Amino acid sequence: MRTVTIALAITRKDLVSEWRSRELVPALGQFVVLALVIANFGFQIDSKSAPAIAPGVLWLALVFAGLVAFGRAFAAEREQASLEAVLMTGAPSAAIFAGKALGAALMLVLCEAVLLPALALLFGVQISGGLVAAVLLATIGMSVLGCLFAAMVAQLRARELLLPLLALPLWIPFIVAGGQAVQAAMGASGDFDQALKLLIDFDILFVVLTSLAARFVLDD
Amino acid sequence: MSAIVAERIAHWFGSEPALDAIDLVVDRGDHVAILGENGAGKTTLLRILATAMRPSSGKLEIMGLDAFRERRRLRGRIGYLAHAPGLYPALTAAENLEFFCDLRGADRARVPEALDMVGLTPAARRRAGELSRGMQQRLAIARAMLHDPLLLIFDEPDASLDADGAELLAQVMKGRTTVLATHDQALATRLCQRLVHLRKGRLLGAGSRLRIVQ
Numbered sequence: 001m002r003t004v005t006i007a008l009a010i011t012r013k014d015l016v017s018e019w020r021s022r023e024l025v026p027a028l029g030q031f032v033v034l035a036l037v038i039a040n041f042g043f044q045i046d047s048k049s050a051p052a053i054a055p056g057v058l059w060l061a062l063v064f065a066g067l068v069a070f071g072r073a074f075a076a077e078r079e080q081a082s083l084e085a086v087l088m089t090g091a092p093s094a095a096i097f098a099g100k101a102l103g104a105a106l107m108l109v110l111c112e113a114v115l116l117p118a119l120a121l122l123f124g125v126q127i128s129g130g131l132v133a134a135v136l137l138a139t140i141g142m143s144v145l146g147c148l149f150a151a152m153v154a155q156l157r158a159r160e161l162l163l164p165l166l167a168l169p170l171w172i173p174f175i176v177a178g179g180q181a182v183q184a185a186m187g188a189s190g191d192f193d194q195a196l197k198l199l200i201d202f203d204i205l206f207v208v209l210t211s212l213a214a215r216f217v218l219d220d
Numbered sequence: 221m222s223a224i225v226a227e228r229i230a231h232w233f234g235s236e237p238a239l240d241a242i243d244l245v246v247d248r249g250d251h252v253a254i255l256g257e258n259g260a261g262k263t264t265l266l267r268i269l270a271t272a273m274r275p276s277s278g279k280l281e282i283m284g285l286d287a288f289r290e291r292r293r294l295r296g297r298i299g300y301l302a303h304a305p306g307l308y309p310a311l312t313a314a315e316n317l318e319f320f321c322d323l324r325g326a327d328r329a330r331v332p333e334a335l336d337m338v339g340l341t342p343a344a345r346r347r348a349g350e351l352s353r354g355m356q357q358r359l360a361i362a363r364a365m366l367h368d369p370l371l372l373i374f375d376e377p378d379a380s381l382d383a384d385g386a387e388l389l390a391q392v393m394k395g396r397t398t399v400l401a402t403h404d405q406a407l408a409t410r411l412c413q414r415l416v417h418l419r420k421g422r423l424l425g426a427g428s429r430l431r432i433v434q
Binding site (some may be wrong): 005020 | 292298308310311320363
């Protein structure tokens with residue numbers, strides 16, 4: 001119970017800080033829209049090609065927005081020297097990590113709330129409930145992995161370079177399964193249910209693994 | 221009974237020695253000041269005593285507990301003031317303290333009392349990022365006191381504090397074992413019974429205030 005309370009306190013603190021400073025989400029929103037506009041000019045989009053091209057563009061925009069969002073999650077704490085103060089409270093590392101990951105995930109969800117309508121508008125694809133579910137499920141796994149690596153590299157000078165190198169290879173399962181689910185949801189061939197089940201399996205696996213690893217990453 | 225027993229604590233940053241075989245015993249209720257030049261190892265020693273970092277070698281007991289195995293438990297009894305205030309600039313002074321109450325499982329009702337103790341009641345609704353450096357330091361001191369700690373580890377607590385700062389520190393240290401680092405020998409003499417000198421990671425002298433002043 002205390003773990004949940006601590007995690008929610010950290011998430012609330014991150015969201016309130018973001019709401020007041022408006023440092024990250026507006027910039028991410030602009031970034032994903034610009035990425036879609038550029039892709040829209042770069043590809044020959046018509047009603048036939050859109051379901052094949054749009055999922056790739058969606059995941060590219062999401063992956064790069066995620067790298068920025070998760071990178072900031074711990075970098076800001078280190079810059080403010082506030083992470084040590086949080087750790088010195090004796091709060092469980094898993095709770096601190098869960099709170100940070102949830103906060104970063106919710107910021108990415110806000111970014112997705114801009115991304116998906118913009119995708120529908122620019123690529124003429126339909127945004128279904130299944131598509132939204134696939135993106136949200138991928139966001140969970142990407143968030144826990146992204147935050148774990150962000151915590152690992154936050155103290156390093158080359159963190160902007162190292163975070164993608166560490167996170168991207170482990171995000172591939174989410175991009176593959178998520179890509180299949182989104183393509184199927186947009187009407188292309190593929191088994192939507194199987195891809196969604198795979199995303200849930202990956203989420204469970206990585207949420208458990210990262211919670212266990214958080215202690216070693218945050219405390220030492 | 222001793223509050224802190226440090227035996228042959230040593231620490232290296234890469235191949236650079238920061239602390240060299242430090243032995244230190246602090247009795248309960250003692251106020252100890254660590255003095256030394258920049259780079260003497262004061263912050264490293266305080267971070268180790270606060271359980272914020274592990275030394276490369278040595279043994280450390282705090283309140284009878286192994287500081288490395290029981291550090292989570294000990295953190296509930298230590299009030300640590302780091303070199304940087306480590307506050308959230310977008311949150312108000314009161315929100316900063318409420319957040320740390322939530323993390324420590326402390327009652328949020330302690331917040332007004334803590335703000336009053338450091339003289340920040342009028343600034344309770346101001347964002348931490350808008351406060352002066354001295355006010356931020358006062359807020360960080362209030363945060364360190366939220367859980368009514370038995371042991372205080374303060375790294376340059378007088379940094380940016382005004383003339384009333386020494387009075388505030390004397391008030392919060394009253395009845396608590398305290399180890400603080402400072403460059404201000406006059407302040408150390410005023411607040412502490414024992415002064416410990418560090419030079420290049422080595423302990424030079426640890427004695428009573430009177431002996432050193434004489």
